[in-house]
Amino acid sequence: MSSAKERLLESAKRLFSQKGYYATSVEDIVESAGVSKGTFYFYFKSKEELFKSLVEEMHLNIVKRLENFLEKELPLEDALIEYAKVFLEDIYQNRHIAQIFLFQLVGTNEEFRELYYTKIAHLRELLTKMVDRAIQKGEINYKNAENIVNLYAGFLRMLVLEYVFREKEPDLERVKSLAQEGVKVLFRGLKNA
Amino acid sequence: MSSAKERLLESAKRLFSQKGYYATSVEDIVESAGVSKGTFYFYFKSKEELFKSLVEEMHLNIVKRLENFLEKELPLEDALIEYAKVFLEDIYQNRHIAQIFLFQLVGTNEEFRELYYTKIAHLRELLTKMVDRAIQKGEINYKNAENIVNLYAGFLRMLVLEYVFREKEPDLERVKSLAQEGVKVLFRGLKNA
Amino acid sequence: MSSAKERLLESAKRLFSQKGYYATSVEDIVESAGVSKGTFYFYFKSKEELFKSLVEEMHLNIVKRLENFLEKELPLEDALIEYAKVFLEDIYQNRHIAQIFLFQLVGTNEEFRELYYTKIAHLRELLTKMVDRAIQKGEINYKNAENIVNLYAGFLRMLVLEYVFREKEPDLERVKSLAQEGVKVLFRGLKNA
Amino acid sequence: MSSAKERLLESAKRLFSQKGYYATSVEDIVESAGVSKGTFYFYFKSKEELFKSLVEEMHLNIVKRLENFLEKELPLEDALIEYAKVFLEDIYQNRHIAQIFLFQLVGTNEEFRELYYTKIAHLRELLTKMVDRAIQKGEINYKNAENIVNLYAGFLRMLVLEYVFREKEPDLERVKSLAQEGVKVLFRGLKNA
DNA sequence: CATGAATGAGTATTCATTCAT
DNA sequence: CATGAATGAATACTCATTCAT
Numbered sequence: 001m002s003s004a005k006e007r008l009l010e011s012a013k014r015l016f017s018q019k020g021y022y023a024t025s026v027e028d029i030v031e032s033a034g035v036s037k038g039t040f041y042f043y044f045k046s047k048e049e050l051f052k053s054l055v056e057e058m059h060l061n062i063v064k065r066l067e068n069f070l071e072k073e074l075p076l077e078d079a080l081i082e083y084a085k086v087f088l089e090d091i092y093q094n095r096h097i098a099q100i101f102l103f104q105l106v107g108t109n110e111e112f113r114e115l116y117y118t119k120i121a122h123l124r125e126l127l128t129k130m131v132d133r134a135i136q137k138g139e140i141n142y143k144n145a146e147n148i149v150n151l152y153a154g155f156l157r158m159l160v161l162e163y164v165f166r167e168k169e170p171d172l173e174r175v176k177s178l179a180q181e182g183v184k185v186l187f188r189g190l191k192n193a
Numbered sequence: 194m195s196s197a198k199e200r201l202l203e204s205a206k207r208l209f210s211q212k213g214y215y216a217t218s219v220e221d222i223v224e225s226a227g228v229s230k231g232t233f234y235f236y237f238k239s240k241e242e243l244f245k246s247l248v249e250e251m252h253l254n255i256v257k258r259l260e261n262f263l264e265k266e267l268p269l270e271d272a273l274i275e276y277a278k279v280f281l282e283d284i285y286q287n288r289h290i291a292q293i294f295l296f297q298l299v300g301t302n303e304e305f306r307e308l309y310y311t312k313i314a315h316l317r318e319l320l321t322k323m324v325d326r327a328i329q330k331g332e333i334n335y336k337n338a339e340n341i342v343n344l345y346a347g348f349l350r351m352l353v354l355e356y357v358f359r360e361k362e363p364d365l366e367r368v369k370s371l372a373q374e375g376v377k378v379l380f381r382g383l384k385n386a
Numbered sequence: 387m388s389s390a391k392e393r394l395l396e397s398a399k400r401l402f403s404q405k406g407y408y409a410t411s412v413e414d415i416v417e418s419a420g421v422s423k424g425t426f427y428f429y430f431k432s433k434e435e436l437f438k439s440l441v442e443e444m445h446l447n448i449v450k451r452l453e454n455f456l457e458k459e460l461p462l463e464d465a466l467i468e469y470a471k472v473f474l475e476d477i478y479q480n481r482h483i484a485q486i487f488l489f490q491l492v493g494t495n496e497e498f499r500e501l502y503y504t505k506i507a508h509l510r511e512l513l514t515k516m517v518d519r520a521i522q523k524g525e526i527n528y529k530n531a532e533n534i535v536n537l538y539a540g541f542l543r544m545l546v547l548e549y550v551f552r553e554k555e556p557d558l559e560r561v562k563s564l565a566q567e568g569v570k571v572l573f574r575g576l577k578n579a
Numbered sequence: 580m581s582s583a584k585e586r587l588l589e590s591a592k593r594l595f596s597q598k599g600y601y602a603t604s605v606e607d608i609v610e611s612a613g614v615s616k617g618t619f620y621f622y623f624k625s626k627e628e629l630f631k632s633l634v635e636e637m638h639l640n641i642v643k644r645l646e647n648f649l650e651k652e653l654p655l656e657d658a659l660i661e662y663a664k665v666f667l668e669d670i671y672q673n674r675h676i677a678q679i680f681l682f683q684l685v686g687t688n689e690e691f692r693e694l695y696y697t698k699i700a701h702l703r704e705l706l707t708k709m710v711d712r713a714i715q716k717g718e719i720n721y722k723n724a725e726n727i728v729n730l731y732a733g734f735l736r737m738l739v740l741e742y743v744f745r746e747k748e749p750d751l752e753r754v755k756s757l758a759q760e761g762v763k764v765l766f767r768g769l770k771n772a
Numbered sequence: 773c774a775t776g777a778a779t780g781a782g783t784a785t786t787c788a789t790t791c792a793t
Numbered sequence: 794c795a796t797g798a799a800t801g802a803a804t805a806c807t808c809a810t811t812c813a814t
Binding site: 411412413423424426427432433434 | 807808809810811812
């Protein structure tokens with residue numbers, strides 16, 4: 001049986017992702033976790049701290065995965081396709097926390113927005129590094145790595161927003177295939193500049 | 194001199210976009226507008242209703258602009274580039290309310306998220322129509338209009354998120370040129386499928 | 387066509403009697419009367435003053451009617467029966483304002499309760515006088531006039547509460563006949579002490 | 580020492596009965612009880628719910644008492660006299676909550692009025708049963724049980740209104756003796772029909 | 773006479789957080 | 794570790810009343 005802290009984390013993830021940070025009360029969380037309020041504050045300094053720790057967790061997951069990818073040094077097209085698939089799978093597996101990270105953080109309040117931009121900057125850096133390498137290797141002819149990240153990351157975000165989060169039971173295979181097609185389109189454009 | 198209602202609307206836009214829906218209190222809004230609480234409720238049924246009316250306003254603006262574009266029947270590449278520029282200009286001019294529409298709605302609570310998806314669906318439809326026309330005319334060879342919308346709209350969203358909203362004083366000309374470059378890359382990819 | 391003041395009075399009577407003093411807002415009243423708030427305060431100093439003036443009006447009505455009855459110097463039984471009928475008819479005709487007078491005044495707040503007791507004391511006095519006369523004339527053998535008023539007035543109040551006010555469309559003839567029967571029962575008891 | 584909940588209930592009873600439902604604020608109640616606002620809402624869902632629970636409590640008290648009386652199967656005159664005494668004693672002991680039940684409920688708003696009629700209907704039924712039995716046994720000759728209840732209950736209500744609630748320190752013995760006399764008068768009337 | 777925009781004190785209710793047990 | 798009673802500042806919203814036009 002899961003511990004009180006784990007149950008609190010699970011409940012928080014689910015409720016934050018469903019109802020949003022503000023509309024989720026500590027009361028909601030402890031009730032759903034079946035523990036007392038005192039217990040909540042034994043494990044977490046505050047509601048905000050819990051939220052931020054979820055964000056941190058998700059961020060570290062994505063970063064780790066992305067760094068692993070970088071080490072493989074795949075050709076860019078393969079890398080972009082493979083990573084897109086892994087990313088979508090990952091996001092789907094961690095839907096709740098991912099929703100918080102990708103779409104709640106920016107829109108909730110000033111502090112969270114800043115946190116978002118800090119975390120995202122890190123991820124963009126990693127992606128930029130990957131693209132830069134391909135530019136150096138002459139794999140593509142459009143050489144603005146930052147803007148390539150805009151195209152690629154914007155596309156992935158859109159897929160997540162429109163398919164993974166919007167639909168109750170997303171057809172992940174279809175989303176992955178959309179991702180693959182999209183990246184191919186993109187890559188052709190990058191090569192033929 | 195501006196009327197009480199106008200001042201309330203301006204204050205609300207600014208504060209919602211800065212601090213977010215929940216972190217902005219009616220107190221904040223009326224204080225910033227220099228009117229009493231009673232006046233707020235004389236003009237708006239509730240904080241929520243005011244928020245939603247701002248969203249509606251922005252939505253109608255974007256739809257109108259997009260419909261105008263559709264009527265022009267430009268070649269797709271030109272249309273995508275021109276619309277991107279107009280869109281970015283527009284979003285910049287209406288930064289506050291646009292921030293609310295594009296990034297707060299999804300992340301705030303369940304009701305707002307549903308509202309977001311409803312509004313966005315409408316915009317995606319219009320874009321899809323534009324792309325479909327180009328497919329019929331043989332302008333491009335990748336024929337999944339929906340996915341092209343994912344690529345294009347995702348890219349624009351990312352530009353807004355990373356440049357227009359992130360930076361205090363965004364260099365709009367640079368963003369537009371990134372947009373133009375990105376669309377060209379994309380279009381090449383679409384043509385050479 | 388009725389004047390603004392009359393329409394305000396009518397609306398106030400109806401709304402106060404239906405929803406109660408506190409649950410009826412000045413807004414409700416002016417809306418239902420089709421006039422502006424300014425007009426309300428042109429004719430009435432305050433919501434409370436309007437309410438009290440309605441109470442005063444009803445009180446004067448009942449007092450006048452009762453005094454007329456006293457002058458007739460009927461035998462007690464006839465007087466009690468006749469007055470009961472007239473009273474019920476009257477209350478029915480002025481249902482709204484009567485509801486306010488008889489049942490809202492006591493239960494609403496301290497000030498109104500005191501007002502109620504003052505007004506009611508006056509009515510009880512008149513009734514006591516009527517009964518005293520009958521005692522002096524030897525018409526009845528139970529000689530506690532105050533308690534007779536308790537029996538009689540309590541009975542009438544109960545009829546009003548249970549039949550005139552409770553039912554949407556009260557059968558007034560039936561209520562009057564209940565009143566007549568009840569008074570006869572009462573009178574027999576008074577005579578045979 | 581009494582618990583926070585008990586103190587809240589006591590304060591609420593007293594204040595509601597003195598100032599009325601609307602004129603008593605939650606602030607008033609918690610201040611008088613010496614607890615915080617949060618504590619109020621820890622124990623009661625709302626001001627209205629607390630009010631209704633007081634009503635329910637009083638209603639159950641009266642019903643229980645009345646049912647006990649019914650079981651005794653006393654001759655009607657004795658029953659009416661004995662019950663009147665017990666009722667007055669009871670009402671006096673629970674003055675505050677009784678005032679709420681008997682005189683505030685009807686006059687406050689629509690919802691409470693309906694609640695009043697529901698509760699009172701129950702009490703009238705029990706009394707009617709008691710009277711019906713006496714009619715069947717031939718104890719009285721006036722056979723309209725419902726109207727007898729009107730006479731009896733109206734009389735008791737009037738005693739409560741005029742003596743128990745009106746006076747700061749009511750002379751309960753005198754009220755009980757008025758009740759006894761009144762019932763005797765009534766009973767003679769009923770017998771000699 | 774009449775309007776309706778504007779006021780601001782007041783109200784019920786929420787909720788993150790604390791702490792004695 | 795765990796509980797849950799208690800806190801009180803904060804919040805959205807109401808409403809009687811005023812007053813310039």
